[in-house]
Amino acid sequence: MSSDVRSNGSTHRVLRIAGVSGGVFDRFRSIQDLAKDPSIHVLFGDWISEISMTFRGNERASREPDAEQVAFEMSFISALTPAIKDIAQSKQKVAVNAGSCDPEAMAKVVQRLVKEHGTDLKVAWVTGDDVTTQFTELLKAGETFASLPSDTPIDQWGVDPVCAQAYLGGVGIAEALRHGADIVICGRVADAAPVVGAAMWYHNWDRQDFTQLAHALVAGHLLECSSYVTGGYYTGFKKELLYSDNCTNLGFPIGEIEANGEFVVTKEETAGGIVNVQTVTAQLLYEIQGPLYYNSDVTARFDGIQLHQEAPNRVRVTGVVGLPPPPTTKIGITAKGGWQAEVHFFLTGLDIVEKTELVKRQTLKSMGEYRKEFTTLTFNVTGSVAENPRNQASATVDLRIFAQSKNPDIMSAGTHKGVAPDTPSFGKWCIENCLQGYPGGTPAMDLRQSVGKPFFEYWVALFPQDKINHEMHTFDGKTIAIPPPINKHIYPRQQESYDTFSPLPLDSWGSTVRAPLGHIVHGRSGDKSSDCNLGLFVRHADEWDWLRSLLSISKLRELLADEDTGKKIDRFEIPSLFAVHFLLKDHLDRGANSSSSYDILGKNVCEYIRCKVVDIPTRFYDRGTI
Incomplete structure (x- = not known):
């Protein structure tokens, strides 16, 4: 595969890779439209989040042997299916994490689909992210798995883990592409890993090419949330997007990655949106944690990055410093947290604080000793009443009563088991005071949210890479082990943090x-x-x-x-x-x-x-x- 792109008078190979999904809910048109563009070499997307990981992980951990239930993201299948023939005709590659907790099962579904569409696209899959067994063994051996946010050891969590997934890098994806795969299905790889893997394959980079790998990591970070970098969530939307046709169909992003790692962020030419230094800066700053951005394959240093607007909707990214990866990777651990529910009341006009207090006191009185059964119980007001409001909507706020408990019966979540309808429950305690309540008392009439639904706790810690069974499985039956990195570096758990050096007095700028x-x-x-x-x-x-x-x-x-x-x-x-x-x-x-x-x-x-x-x-x- 080759791509000759002329830049500054020279001709060189450039990988064109498009981000086609930032989540399970993203627009399905992406793959179908971008598959028609043969100048794009790779389509990649992010289909899973911490929320979906917990649900899919629990599904995988709790399903019965030989059950037909799958734990992958079906929305990818819906997006892929109409694009299969175009992908084959355009000779594109596809790499996604939509396999979630069942990449092999998804790969088999995709294999069947490509055959049904009369193509010979080759499907591979990557495994090893499920580290539940290794996690359990290390836990028994005394590993504390301290929380990354709070440094609290996991034995203080108070719930029982059901599964654990490690964030894999891009090397397995690169190996799959090198072995002829056209579509690579992954589970929990890092969001940017498909871009790292695709660039390693396309430019034949070594695992020690840290400068190049770090640039690819940053490219993946910018592209993986699809239209976030082309105007989505952009704080300049009001002037630059809103009052034009550009705002209704933001283009999906395209990265052009060169052999030295430097790259350009651009977008679909036939769609709206905008790519400028501000949209790229905003996405660069999204969900990072410090000047060092860790990945299983490389560590990228962010504080020297340079952005240059080289043309409309084209931003060049340079100056990324590449360092060895850490010996660990992030791990997400799922546990069943219990049941949660909520009830909403609308409060209008005067005395909002006092009306809220009345609802709270009456509800707590109704709960009595059952109040102790709730692990979380909050009364929160959203919004405020405008001064001398011109309409009732601007004079109304939302009072949300939110509860969590490990007792399904008091959350009405046990009714399917035959619990009597008059059993004391969260929803009943909230509603039964309406007729002795506040002036204008009005509950939200859809009370389905008052019936408890399961929720999950999620614990993030670090996991040794050499305890992961990272493997790539080919379409023709081969299994190839992906070893952990050899050249690695132990970084301090606490990243560099500082207030500014030599701050200027804030009156230095006059009025x-x-x-x-x-x-x-x-x-x-x-x-x-x-x-x-x-x-x-x-x-x-x-x-x-x-x-x-x-x-x-x-x-x-x-x-x-x-x-x-x-x-x-x-x-x-x-x-x-x-x-x-x-x-x-x-x-x-x-x-x-x-x-x-x-x-x-x-x-x-x-x-x-x-x-x-x-x-x-x-x-x-x-x-x-x-």
Whole structure:
């Protein structure tokens, strides 16, 4: 396979790889449309998340022998099926993690599909991410598996693990492609691993080519969330996307990776969206944890990265420093947490605080001693009443009563077992006080959420790579072992964290305007288990000294206000991107799988901070807001 792309007067091979999915819910058109473009060599996608891993892991661990139930992501099959003939005609490769907890089962389904469509596409699969057996053995031997967010040993978790999955790298994918595979089905590989593996194969890189591998890792990080890098979640959407046709069909991203690792981020030419330095910076800052980005194959250093807008919708990425990988990789451990449910009331007009207190006191009284059965029970008001509101909607807030318990009967989750309908339960305790309740008392009429549903706890720790049985399985029956890295480095558990060096006095820029930070500051935030990362950056070089001087750790705590949990906050800077990055340790109430918060993914932490009012230098504000 070859691709000759002319750049700066020279001709060289460039891998064109397209990100076709950022999750199970992404737009299905991606594979079908991009498969028609023979200039794209590889289609890759991310179909699994920490949430889906827990559900699929539990399905795999709890199913009966010989059961037909599968634990992979069926949405990939739906997206792939109409594109199979075009993939074959375009001679493309496909690498995905949609195999989740059952990559072999998915590979067999795909093998059948490609034959039914009259093609000879070869299917391989990668295994080894299921480390439940090794995890159990190490646990019995005394390994503590300390939580990455909190450093707490796993024996303080309070629940029983059911399965464990390790994050694999891209070497198994590279081997599959080198052995002739056209479609590679993986389970829990790192989100960027398909790009690392595809680039290793295409450019014939060695496992010690750390500079090249680190660039590919960053490329994968930028591309794996599909349209996040082409305008999705972009804080500049209002002016650059909203009032144009570009906002309704954002193009899927394409990376052009060169032999030295440097690459360009671009997108589908026939679709909307935008690729500029700001969209790429935002995605670069998404879900990272510090200046070092760890992967099973390589470690990338972020704080020297350079971005250059070389043409419309084309951003070149250089300056990534590559280092050896650590001897460990991340592991996600799933446990059954119990049952959760919620009930909503609408409160309107005056006395919102007092109305909430009345609901709380009446509900707790109804629960009586059963209150002790709840592991989580919260009463949270969302929204606020506008001053002198012009309509009822702007005068109404949502009171959410959220509960978790290990007792299915009091969560109404045991009714299918024949529990009597008058058995005391969460939903009944919440609703029975309506007629003695607050003025205007109105519950949400769809009470299905008041019936308990299972939830899972998720524990993130480190796992030794040399305990993983990483294997690649070919379409013709071969199994090839993928050894752990030989050249590796032990890194401190705590990444570098610091406030800015030589901050300037905040009156250095003269007069100021009181305005929301986000009027001139872009950003992005996200989750990694219960950690929340937050990256904030400015557009212009002369604004950088102000941003770094303003955004200290103590200033962030001030802006967080009531949202400050008091836990550790790490900070580092990327001066080349005019960016300050924070990692809020253990900020997200146990993570997406079991959180009692609406912001289960941490994505709204950034928008909360951007709406906080600060003193902005007038000269910056007068340039125009984002």
